[in-house]
Amino acid sequence: MSKLQKSAWFNLGLITISSLFALLCFTVAASKIEKGFNYINVILCLAMMCIIIPLTLIIAKKKSYEAGFDEREKIINQRATSLSLSGLIITLYFACFIPFVALGGGNIIKVVYLPVIFICTIFTYQLIKSIAIIVQCALEEQNG
Amino acid sequence: MGSEHLSNNVRRLRFENDQMTQEQLADKVGVTRQTIIAIESGKYAPSLPLAFRIARTFGVPIEQVFQYDNEQT
Numbered sequence: 631m632s633k634l635q636k637s638a639w640f641n642l643g644l645i646t647i648s649s650l651f652a653l654l655c656f657t658v659a660a661s662k663i664e665k666g667f668n669y670i671n672v673i674l675c676l677a678m679m680c681i682i683i684p685l686t687l688i689i690a691k692k693k694s695y696e697a698g699f700d701e702r703e704k705i706i707n708q709r710a711t712s713l714s715l716s717g718l719i720i721t722l723y724f725a726c727f728i729p730f731v732a733l734g735g736g737n738i739i740k741v742v743y744l745p746v747i748f749i750c751t752i753f754t755y756q757l758i759k760s761i762a763i764i765v766q767c768a769l770e771e772q773n774g
Numbered sequence: 775m776g777s778e779h780l781s782n783n784v785r786r787l788r789f790e791n792d793q794m795t796q797e798q799l800a801d802k803v804g805v806t807r808q809t810i811i812a813i814e815s816g817k818y819a820p821s822l823p824l825a826f827r828i829a830r831t832f833g834v835p836i837e838q839v840f841q842y843d844n845e846q847t
Contacts, residue, residue, distance in 0.1 A: 632806045700805035702818050770812055 634703040635767050637695040638710075642760035644684045649753040652680035653746065660742050674745075681749055688756070710762035717758040721751050779843040780819045784810070787832045787839060803827040 631639075655677030662673075699707060725747040729739050788794040796810045803810075803824060812818035813828075820828065820840075829836040 632808055700809050701821050701824060702809040702812060703806065767808070770808065770817065 632703065632767070633695055633698045634706060634763060637691065638760040638763035638767075640691070641688055641756055642764070644687065645753055645756040645760075648680045648684040649749055652677045652749050655680065656742065656746050656749070660740065674742075677745065681745075681752065685752070706763060706766045709766065710759045713762045714755045714757075714759035718751055718755040721754040722747075725750060780840060781816065781843065782813060782840045784814050784828065784839060787834065791832055799828070799831065802831045 655673050659673045659677065729737075729743075733739065784799075788796070788799055796807045796814075800807045800810045804827070805824065809818065809820075813820055825836055825840055829839045832839065
């Protein structure tokens with residue numbers, strides 16, 4: 631398994647676990663927020679840490695991984711990045727327009743959903759990128 | 775990334791050079807084994823610097839390693 635594949639699997643695993651945990655935290659926070667739960671800020675901080683720590687890890691490892699990529703792997707990485715950026719824009723589009731269409735222009739949503747949108751966007755970006763890399767490598771190995 | 779008109783003799787040259795493995799060639803030219811596999815099977819057209827590095831590893835001119843079919847140009 632090449633460095634590119636290893637980094638893709640690592641990022642996929644890390645972002646999946648952390649996003650699920652962060653979403654769980656936000657779900658708990660959203661359900662307790664109206665009941666005056668005292669530890670709501672602790673849960674929200676925990677949820678944000680679930681995103682910030684893995685993101686820092688991914689960014690820190692990114693440079694060391696990418697230094698080891700050869701020219702073919704860089705092309706695969708670039709393709710995956712382009713694809714995941716498209717996915718990110720589509721996710722943002724739906725995250726903004728679904729509430730707009732469902733609730734109407736004059737309605738309001740809770741601010742607690744904004745970090746959820748953020749998590750979903752980051753998750754989608756990393757998910758598409760990792761899967762695109764894994765699929766491209768697998769297809770090349772299959773055909774080779 | 776595709777190389778419809780680019781053929782190569784990398785596999786043959788490897789065997790003519792003491793049966794060099796793909797891993798050994800990859801290490802010498804600074805790429806992964808998967809890239810050598812992709813080049814040999816014609817799925818990836820290497821950059822000019824990489825093509826030169828491969829040719830130099832075998833000690834032959836680049837034309838002996840890669841051939842470009844320009845009939846369709």
